[in-house]
Amino acid sequence: MQYIDEYRNKELANRLIEKISSLTSKEMFFMEVCGGHTWAIQKFGIPSLLPEKIKLLSGPGCPVCVTSKKFIDQAVAYSRLNDVIITTYGDLIRVPGSTSSLNEEKSNGADIRIVYSILEALQIAKDNPSKKIVFLGIGFETTAPGSAAGIINAAKEKVTNFFLFSSHKIMPPALAALIDEGVTINGYIAPGHVSTITGSHIYDDIPEKYGVGCVVSGFEPVDILQSIYMLVKQVYDNKFKVEIQYKRVVKPEGNVKAQKIMNEVFSFRDDWWRGFGILKNSGLGVNERYHDFDAERMIPVDVEETIEEKGCICGEILKGLKTPGQCKLFATVCTSATPVGACMVSHEGACNAYYRFNK
Amino acid sequence: MGNNILLGHGSGGKLSHKLIKELFFTYFDNPILKLQTDSALLTLERSTIAFTTDSYVVDPLFFSGGNIGKLAVCGTINDIAVSGAIPQYISASFIIEEGFSLKELERIVSSMAHEAKKAGVLIVTGDTKVVNKGQCDKLFINTSGIGILDDKYKSISTGETIQAGDKIIINGSIGDHGMSIMAARNFGNFKTEIKTDCASLNHMIKEILDTKCLVKFMRDATRGGIATILCELTESKNIGIEIDESTVAVNENVCGMCELLGFDPFYIANEGKIILIASAKDADRIVDVMRQNEFGRDSAIIGEVVNNHHGKAVLKTGIGGKRIIDMLADEQLPRIC
Numbered sequence: 183m184q185y186i187d188e189y190r191n192k193e194l195a196n197r198l199i200e201k202i203s204s205l206t207s208k209e210m211f212f213m214e215v216c217g218g219h220t221w222a223i224q225k226f227g228i229p230s231l232l233p234e235k236i237k238l239l240s241g242p243g244c245p246v247c248v249t250s251k252k253f254i255d256q257a258v259a260y261s262r263l264n265d266v267i268i269t270t271y272g273d274l275i276r277v278p279g280s281t282s283s284l285n286e287e288k289s290n291g292a293d294i295r296i297v298y299s300i301l302e303a304l305q306i307a308k309d310n311p312s313k314k315i316v317f318l319g320i321g322f323e324t325t326a327p328g329s330a331a332g333i334i335n336a337a338k339e340k341v342t343n344f345f346l347f348s349s350h351k352i353m354p355p356a357l358a359a360l361i362d363e364g365v366t367i368n369g370y371i372a373p374g375h376v377s378t379i380t381g382s383h384i385y386d387d388i389p390e391k392y393g394v395g396c397v398v399s400g401f402e403p404v405d406i407l408q409s410i411y412m413l414v415k416q417v418y419d420n421k422f423k424v425e426i427q428y429k430r431v432v433k434p435e436g437n438v439k440a441q442k443i444m445n446e447v448f449s450f451r452d453d454w455w456r457g458f459g460i461l462k463n464s465g466l467g468v469n470e471r472y473h474d475f476d477a478e479r480m481i482p483v484d485v486e487e488t489i490e491e492k493g494c495i496c497g498e499i500l501k502g503l504k505t506p507g508q509c510k511l512f513a514t515v516c517t518s519a520t521p522v523g524a525c526m527v528s529h530e531g532a533c534n535a536y537y538r539f540n541k
Numbered sequence: 542m543g544n545n546i547l548l549g550h551g552s553g554g555k556l557s558h559k560l561i562k563e564l565f566f567t568y569f570d571n572p573i574l575k576l577q578t579d580s581a582l583l584t585l586e587r588s589t590i591a592f593t594t595d596s597y598v599v600d601p602l603f604f605s606g607g608n609i610g611k612l613a614v615c616g617t618i619n620d621i622a623v624s625g626a627i628p629q630y631i632s633a634s635f636i637i638e639e640g641f642s643l644k645e646l647e648r649i650v651s652s653m654a655h656e657a658k659k660a661g662v663l664i665v666t667g668d669t670k671v672v673n674k675g676q677c678d679k680l681f682i683n684t685s686g687i688g689i690l691d692d693k694y695k696s697i698s699t700g701e702t703i704q705a706g707d708k709i710i711i712n713g714s715i716g717d718h719g720m721s722i723m724a725a726r727n728f729g730n731f732k733t734e735i736k737t738d739c740a741s742l743n744h745m746i747k748e749i750l751d752t753k754c755l756v757k758f759m760r761d762a763t764r765g766g767i768a769t770i771l772c773e774l775t776e777s778k779n780i781g782i783e784i785d786e787s788t789v790a791v792n793e794n795v796c797g798m799c800e801l802l803g804f805d806p807f808y809i810a811n812e813g814k815i816i817l818i819a820s821a822k823d824a825d826r827i828v829d830v831m832r833q834n835e836f837g838r839d840s841a842i843i844g845e846v847v848n849n850h851h852g853k854a855v856l857k858t859g860i861g862g863k864r865i866i867d868m869l870a871d872e873q874l875p876r877i878c
Contacts, residue, residue: 183793183796183797183800186796186800190859190860191860192787192859192860192861195860195861196860196861224864225805225858225864226858226859226860226862226864227856227857227858227860227861227862227863227864228860228862229862230862230863230864231860231861231862298802403858403859403860403862404860407860518867529803537867538865538867539864539865539867540864540865
């Protein structure tokens with residue numbers, strides 16, 4: 183298939199692996215920040231092809247994984263209101279909250295619908311004028327413009343029963359926090375989709391400030407191998423910089439239109455990340471101008487007290503401090519069928535990918 | 542007969558009789574059915590029979606290349622045939638929602654009759670229930686079937702003779718059925734028509750068995766796709782399996798839709814694909830025979846049973862990497878069959 187096969191070419195992959203091996207003399211740690219990369223790396227069996235000295239760590243880039251339990255608890259509380267229809271991307275539905283999950287509420291009769299786009303949710307709102315439609319907005323700069331566009335459309339079309347419950351976050355504060363916490367990384371495989379929107383300039387201060395390279399990577403195996411090669415080369419040359427491997431999509435300045443839409447609807451706020459706690463100005467809340475579409479403001483609801491599970495080390499895994507295999511719950515109590523922590527739920531989660539392809 | 546199904550069509554009274562005579566008898570026409578006995582009386586030439594049942598709830602009822610009726614007949618025929626048995630008789634039970642279109646029911650029944658005839662099986666008994674509107678989604682069908690089994694094929698369904706070195710064969714591309722259903726649901730507004738692979742494979746299977754080649758295992762790769770079968774096999778038989786991704790065919794439109802939606806074709810349902818395991822010396826000959834059949838044109842050896850990583854199926858990826866194939870934790874797509 184065109185545009186796929188070229189990037190899954192075995193000969194190209196082999197050539198890159200040889201080049202990587204020829205420059206690898208010491209141990210190197212690279213973090214793939216994005217959950218999509220985590221999944222692709224495991225799906226294509228990339229670790230089995232790399233020299234042993236190169237270690238790939240999974241970072242905090244799976245939106246489901248970093249979302250707080252409190253967010254799930256509040257979504258569960260919304261779903262229990264008779265006049266609410268919850269619309270959400272599929273992954274979120276299985277994430278365990280403190281005492282329930284959306285999946286469980288669905289089986290109890292709550293109206294929870296999986297959508298692939300916020301525009302589907304908006305259509306549900308138009309079709310059900312007597313109901314309040316709550317869209318669960320999760321994800322980074324990748325999905326936030328979509329949510330913003332949904333809100334702008336709702337405002338234009340004067341839809342009054344459509345609300346966004348935002349858990350949208352932005353990436354740079356987490357990348358900085360990782361290094362501040364002393365995680366050893368020799369380079370970031372920087373997120374391709376996030377960078378499509380933001381551009382690569384958001385990483386500019388990382389090489390300068392921390393002496394760590396960033397390569398914005400695509401999601402096919404040859405993309406990822408080439409990105410690893412570029413990072414290995416930076417370590418070898420001892421010259422750290424921001425590079426774009428994913429040039430067919432990512433530009434240094436990003437998608438300016440999408441950035442504008444995002445800025446129109448959202449304002450920055452402090453937000454809670456699993457593994458990090460509260461990071462300053464890392465979340466996106468619906469701003470004053472669009473507050474009629476903000477679920478948190480417009481639909482008051484009582485939320486149960488958050489209970490954190492014991493023994494789960496999702497937080498440390500998200501920071502690359504530990505690997506899934508080091509969690510005592512991994513593949514025993516916590517499996518893809520019975521996930522304890524969020525990292526086991528989403529197929530982009532480090533534990534889930536590791537469990538599916540390596541257990 | 543009117544345009545729609547009424548509750549009375551399931552009452553057992555006049556309307557029921559009219560429906561049975563005018564629709565089911567017309568299409569499923571055979572002397573055993575027409576006796577209208579409570580049970581069909583069947584005489585079989587062997588003592589070992591293969592017996593199977595399955596219920597069909599697919600949504601939508603019609604999709605490119607098939608419908609719920611064709612699916613119900615093919616599915617049951619294939620379940621019997623992959624056991625090494627020759628399918629003979631099928632039952633068909635209909636649970637119909639009040640108000641369902643009689644015309645659509647006729648289309649479904651007629652394709653069941655067509656499929657049964659093509660496969661050489663008789664639909665000999667059945668039942669019709671009509672439920673109030675809203676109590677079922679248009680139409681559900683249950684089919685059961687029996688086939689006669691030559692004792693020498695008894696180990697095909699259990700796979701007890703599988704050993705390291707055996708080859709794993711499939712009769713064509715994967716994922717077509719599941720993705721045809723998604724396309725028919727107009728999922729994500731895709732403008733693509735993917736045809737289901739739904740087909741009765743009993744003739745092809747008979748042609749394979751007639752070669753006297755040693756077939757050690759067969760199973761049809763329906764819900765959960767080929768990944769699920771491979772996982773079930775490795776776990777239950779404690780064998781290792783290695784699959785070469787580059788030998789597994791995926792049609793381009795199926796591949797494209799899977800890429801867009803984040804699905805893995807290894808887990809997508811098929812309705813006309815079997816996984817067959819045979820000894821290495823017979824494998825090429827079996828593939829040749831399968832390729833002669835219209836439902837096996839793209840048959841290929843996709844992997845083998847190995848003497849390591851017992852209990853696990855390992856995929857050699859297109860770029861040469863290795864990873865495990867695991868069973869799906871949750872369903873990828875609901876109500877595909």
